[in-house]
Amino acid sequence: MKxxxxxxxxxxxxxxxxxxxIGLLGFVGLVxxxxxxxxxxxxxxxxxxxxxLLGLYVALVLQPTRKLAKQFLRLKAQFxxxxxxxxxxxxxxxxxDLVAARAAAHHLPPRVAEQFVATAKAVGALVQQIQSSxxxxxxxxxxxxxxxxxxxxGSSEQAAAxxxxxxxxxxxxxxxxxxxxNAANQAELAAQAEASGAAGAAAVDEALxxxxxxxxxxxxxAARADTLGTRSREIxxxxxxxxxxxxxxxxxxxxxxxxxxxxxxxxxxxxxxADEVRRLAERSRESVDSVRTLLEEFSxxxxxxxxxxxxxxxxxxxxxxxxxxxAASIAELRGAVEATSHAAREISLATQQQRTASDQVVLTLxxxxxxxxxxxxxxxxxxxxxxxxxxLALSIQLLTQSFHLDTPRSxxxxxxxxxxxxxxxxxxxxxxxxxxxxxxxxxxxxxSAFLTDPxxxxxxxxxxxxxxxxxxxxxxxxGQNLAERPWFQAVMRDQRTTLTPVYTSxxxxxxxxxxxxxxxxxxxxxxxxxxxxxxxxSWTKIAA
Amino acid sequence: xxxxxxxxxRYLLLAAGDRLAALEVRVVRRILRALPVTPLPGxxxxxxxxxxxxGEPLPVLDLAQLLGAGPGPSPAFPVTxxxxxxxGGELVGLAADAALDLVSxxxxxxTPTGEGIVVGEVALPQGTAEVLDLxxxxxx
Amino acid sequence: MGKKPTxxxxxxxxxxxxxxxxxxDLAVREPGKVFARFWxxxxxxxxxxxxxxxxxxxASAPPELFAKGEP
Numbered sequence: 001m002k003x004x005x006x007x008x009x010x011x012x013x014x015x016x017x018x019x020x021x022i023g024l025l026g027f028v029g030l031v032x033x034x035x036x037x038x039x040x041x042x043x044x045x046x047x048x049x050x051x052x053l054l055g056l057y058v059a060l061v062l063q064p065t066r067k068l069a070k071q072f073l074r075l076k077a078q079f080x081x082x083x084x085x086x087x088x089x090x091x092x093x094x095x096x097d098l099v100a101a102r103a104a105a106h107h108l109p110p111r112v113a114e115q116f117v118a119t120a121k122a123v124g125a126l127v128q129q130i131q132s133s134x135x136x137x138x139x140x141x142x143x144x145x146x147x148x149x150x151x152x153x154g155s156s157e158q159a160a161a162x163x164x165x166x167x168x169x170x171x172x173x174x175x176x177x178x179x180x181x182n183a184a185n186q187a188e189l190a191a192q193a194e195a196s197g198a199a200g201a202a203a204v205d206e207a208l209x210x211x212x213x214x215x216x217x218x219x220x221x222a223a224r225a226d227t228l229g230t231r232s233r234e235i236x237x238x239x240x241x242x243x244x245x246x247x248x249x250x251x252x253x254x255x256x257x258x259x260x261x262x263x264x265x266x267x268x269x270x271x272x273x274a275d276e277v278r279r280l281a282e283r284s285r286e287s288v289d290s291v292r293t294l295l296e297e298f299s300x301x302x303x304x305x306x307x308x309x310x311x312x313x314x315x316x317x318x319x320x321x322x323x324x325x326x327a328a329s330i331a332e333l334r335g336a337v338e339a340t341s342h343a344a345r346e347i348s349l350a351t352q353q354q355r356t357a358s359d360q361v362v363l364t365l366x367x368x369x370x371x372x373x374x375x376x377x378x379x380x381x382x383x384x385x386x387x388x389x390x391x392l393a394l395s396i397q398l399l400t401q402s403f404h405l406d407t408p409r410s411x412x413x414x415x416x417x418x419x420x421x422x423x424x425x426x427x428x429x430x431x432x433x434x435x436x437x438x439x440x441x442x443x444x445x446x447x448s449a450f451l452t453d454p455x456x457x458x459x460x461x462x463x464x465x466x467x468x469x470x471x472x473x474x475x476x477x478x479g480q481n482l483a484e485r486p487w488f489q490a491v492m493r494d495q496r497t498t499l500t501p502v503y504t505s506x507x508x509x510x511x512x513x514x515x516x517x518x519x520x521x522x523x524x525x526x527x528x529x530x531x532x533x534x535x536x537x538s539w540t541k542i543a544a
Numbered sequence: 545x546x547x548x549x550x551x552x553x554r555y556l557l558l559a560a561g562d563r564l565a566a567l568e569v570r571v572v573r574r575i576l577r578a579l580p581v582t583p584l585p586g587x588x589x590x591x592x593x594x595x596x597x598x599g600e601p602l603p604v605l606d607l608a609q610l611l612g613a614g615p616g617p618s619p620a621f622p623v624t625x626x627x628x629x630x631x632g633g634e635l636v637g638l639a640a641d642a643a644l645d646l647v648s649x650x651x652x653x654x655t656p657t658g659e660g661i662v663v664g665e666v667a668l669p670q671g672t673a674e675v676l677d678l679x680x681x682x683x684x
Numbered sequence: 685m686g687k688k689p690t691x692x693x694x695x696x697x698x699x700x701x702x703x704x705x706x707x708x709d710l711a712v713r714e715p716g717k718v719f720a721r722f723w724x725x726x727x728x729x730x731x732x733x734x735x736x737x738x739x740x741x742x743a744s745a746p747p748e749l750f751a752k753g754e755p
Contacts, residue, residue: 243620244621247577247620247621248577250643251575251576251577251621251623251643254556254575254643254645254646255574255575257569257646258556258569258572258574258575258646261554261569261570261646262569262570582736582737584723584739586723586725587722587723588721588722588723590722591719591722591723594730594737594738594739595737596732596735596736596737599732600713600732601713601730601731601732601737601738602737603716603718603719603722603723603730605718605722629716629717629718630717630718632716632717634716634717634718634719635716636716636718636719681718681721682716682717682718682721
């Protein structure tokens with residue numbers, strides 16, 4: 001294209017040079033002819049040639065050039081209007097207003113307009129994608145924050161647990177020390193008990209020996225009593241025999257006496273003898289009786305002795321039993337004492353081990369608490385990162401909002417639509433509050449809607465009915481001049497819908513931004529500035 | 545009361561059950577250690593049975609039953625007293641628990657009771673004895 | 685054996701526990717009055733055989749107590 005340009009721009013210059021040259025040539029020729037008095041035919045032919053050249057030049061060069069120039073000027077004019085249109089489109093694009101740009105693009109050449117519309121659509125789609133992505137980012141940021149705060153609370157719980165465990169360990173260590181002391185005492189007592197146990201065992205052994213001796217003696221006595229018993233039984237048999245003989249003798253004597261009495265005088269001497277015999281028998285019987293009595297006594301005493309020895313034997317057996325039981329108890333005791341000593345030693349060892357173990361635990365806990373601390377600090381950073389993410393998401397959202405798209409998410413669109421409505425009804429602003437309220441209800445993320453006159457005086461102010469008003473009352477009053485506010489100034493400056501940066505709302509105390517739009521009437525006069533306060537938090541939550 | 549020797553008679557003093565009985569010696573033939581007795585079927589309770597004495601059959605009566613005595617101490621040396629009963633001199637054995645002694649009894653000392661074979665009672669140093677007259681056994 | 689012996693004398697049957705023996709000669713004493721009083725049954729008398737005292741019965745006049753069977 002540049003080469004073509006060069007050619008075309010070169011042409012008039014060339015034309016000028018050529019025609020200048022030709023003219024110069026003619027003049028020079030005339031001068032020469034006049035000077036040197038050349039033949040006329042030279043001057044005439046030179047003149048004809050010069051005219052011929054001129055004519056040729058006009059026909060071949062100047063005319064086409066002029067045609068070209070005319071075409072060029074026509075194109076330029078065309079281009080100029082096209083450029084204007086293009087300029088308008090670009091201006092709208094610069095302001096991010098894709099909707100207006102699309103409208104302006106209709107004035108562009110059709111192919112260009114087609115391309116442009118396609119491009120605008122693509123850009124719009126991209127912006128929407130960015131918007132929804134930024135919502136995702138914000139959501140992710142919130143998740144991260146909630147996780148971080150959970151972790152933070154968890155780590156503070158952990159920290160508390162560590163403190164508890166440490167306290168418990170210290171308690172444990174104290175208890176272990178106590179136990180160790182007790183065990184040491186026990187060991188001493190056990191040693192003492194062992195000594196007395198040994199003495200006790202020796203005593204019991206002696207007693208047992210003595211008792212066994214007694215047992216032997218008693219057995220000997222019992223044997224002797226047995227022998228005596230046998231002897232006395234023999235004696236009883238003899239006595240029985242004697243008794244029988246005495247009885248027989250008695251009867252014999254009686255018979256003899258009876259015979260004697262029958263014999264009369266002759267029998268008298270015999271009866272005396274018989275009486276003697278009878279008396280003998282009687283005496284035998286008596287002595288047998290006394291022997292029997294003595295024997296009875298003797299037997300009784302033997303029996304008593306036997307009984308006594310039996311009793312003694314039983315007694316001895318009891319004593320033996322008790323002594324053996326005592327020996328067993330002592331043995332048990334000694335065993336227990338031994339076990340106690342052993343146990344005391346074990347306990348001492350165990351408490352030592354425990355102390356080592358609990359020391360280790362305390363060390364480990366210290367390490368753990370350090371880790372927890374680090375984690376808490378990390379979480380703080382985490383939390384900060386999450387906050388950063390949120391901010392980032394909001395910034396992205398706001399950036400994308402600087403594009404005016406005709407989507408419901410676009411606050412600019414909302415503001416613009418509302419401004420158009422107000423503009424159409426300029427002069428009939430009685431129902432402003434109702435209109436505002438409806439818009440606020442439709443878009444719950446809007447905190448408030450307000451309108452100023454072109455000087456900046458607040459004409460109307462409606463708060464979203466779902467919001468709780470702050471204790472101090474409304475932050476602005478009707479009639480108050482808000483010309484200093486940045487949104488007002490931006491609108492007046494740019495004459496288009498603008499967004500403010502994020503600030504803290506006086507109404508809710510939360511982060512918000514203002515979208516402000518100029519209100520034109522049907523004649524194109526500025527009749528007011530519309531403002532909408534957007535709550536950043538609730539706005540980012542709304543799905544695209 | 546001690547009677548003069550000439551007025552008394554000699555009696556054999558026997559123990560039977562819880563009683564003491566006195567028999568005139570002139571009816572006593574012999575005192576023996578208790579004889580073995582074979583009981584007879586159909587006999588009266590007082591007839592213990594038959595025994596053999598010097599080759600002769602001897603019916604043996606239980607003195608305690610004859611007297612209607614109650615049980616006494618167990619006899620250490622029971623006897624059979626061979627007695628002559630009645631005019632015919634029938635030999636009968638009396639089973640008694642013991643032959644105690646020969647005693648002299650004055651007839652006046654006997655308090656008559658007149659029951660069966662018992663003539664009367666007499667107080668003796670050994671106790672109250674029933675004086676018997678066996679002749680009444682033979683009476684129908 | 686188990687069955688107790690019986691002795692038949694003519695039409696009379698004597699139950700017995702045991703038959704001790706049979707003798708031809710026996711010195712029989714007349715029963716005395718005392719005996720008869722205490723054993724009031726017809727009999728020939730008393731005798732001694734082999735150191736045992738017996739009551740001798742007449743076959744012709746057995747005491748009823750035998751005829752009945754067990755006394």
